[in-house]
Amino acid sequence: MARCTVYRSPGSTDPGAVPDTITDLDDIRLHRIRESLGTGDFCWIDVAEPDDAFMARVAEVFGIHELIAEDAVVALQRPKYERYGDQLLFVLRTVVYTPSGDDPDLTPDVTTGEVQVILGDNFVVTVNHGSTPDPDERVAENLERVFLPQTVLYSLADEIVDHYLEVSLQLEDDVSAMETRVFAPGSNLDIEEVYLLMREVLEIRHSIDPLTVALKLLVNDRELIVEDSRTYLRDVLDHQILSADRIGNHAERLASLVNAASAKISLQQNTDMRKISAWAAIAVVPTMIAGVYGMNFDDMPELHMSFGYPLVVGMMVLICLILIVLFRRNRWL
Known part of the structure; x- marks a missing residue:
């Protein structure tokens, strides 16, 4: 035009x-x-x-x-x-x-x-x-x-x-x-x-x-x-x-x-990584304990104790709770 x-x-x-x-x-x-x-x-x-x-x-x-x-x-x-x-x-x-x-x-x-x-x-x-x-x-x-x-x-x-x-x-x-x-x-x-x-x-x-x-x-x-x-x-x-x-x-x-x-x-990613690391550390405790008692050795006295099972489970829960409290105090969770 x-x-x-x-x-x-x-x-x-x-x-x-x-x-x-x-x-x-x-x-x-x-x-x-x-x-x-x-x-x-x-x-x-x-x-x-x-x-x-x-x-x-x-x-x-x-x-x-x-x-x-x-x-x-x-x-x-x-x-x-x-x-x-x-x-x-x-x-x-x-x-x-x-x-x-x-x-x-x-x-x-x-x-x-x-x-x-x-x-x-x-x-x-x-x-x-x-x-x-x-x-x-x-x-x-x-x-x-x-x-x-x-x-x-x-x-x-x-x-x-x-x-x-x-x-x-x-x-x-x-x-x-x-x-x-x-x-x-x-x-x-x-x-x-x-x-x-x-x-x-x-x-x-x-x-x-x-x-x-x-x-x-x-x-x-x-x-x-x-x-x-x-x-x-x-x-x-x-x-x-x-x-x-x-x-x-x-x-x-x-x-x-x-x-x-x-x-x-980057800060958000670091925060996410800390949370993932904290939960991974908490999960390691029961995994390690269960791994120890899963080795099937004959000479493991706790296996023959009447209160052995609730003792181990209670110990897992207690340690996990302690870790959760510590991580939250340090703002990792």
Whole structure:
């Protein structure tokens, strides 16, 4: 699916015109769109998971660098900033955190997507892979302040990074709940639950952390990015750093939880082994005594005593009771 929205400069002959949106983008329409752009006008092409042929057509019409066109059709890239002359490629990762989700991978609660932004002098192309936000309202609002194609890039980055903050708050609740369960007295928490949450936090962290460097490079690009846009991008960078710090903190807390849960399991196993050892020691006493009198020697006086049997049984019971009392005093039972 692809659409193109043409934004007319506020200084055009019809400054109040609503942006034209075209959804059927063939070669003829792409050429007409490019030719219709006047001074100050620009177009925004938004496409979801394009194939090589479509990106080749767009690259030909708008003069997009071939390396950018090749990257655009490849998903699962790390957040990055790449400059190609008067064009740039900026990649962002989207993150959706849904507790009790059903994403069919090792992290069912986390769904990631990707937005690649190709920025030129009078055009911007956004390539979406997976779950991505709809920034139309934010774009329209921000264009009233800075009417440039780079405003679409800023709006997308602002939308995605703001959602990072929401995800970090959701994780805060889940990590706190996990800490309560791990340290609750008598808790029988399955450590696999801690590992699963840890994997989800690490996946989110891998999507978020690299964006910090990419945003810093973008903010420092004084040639392509105007000062007004750089001011707003610095605000996005601040939010990005805050989100990355929060996610990093969650990862550290979960690493501590893994260690605590492992120590708790080891302690429980030691306690179980002590109980097993104590009962084994108690069972050895009657077994040993019965073994002695089961050897069938002729010269065993106790065998011919009238009270021999109750004496031996009573001795077994007494010794076992003494051992039970001793083990309980030492908290082995």
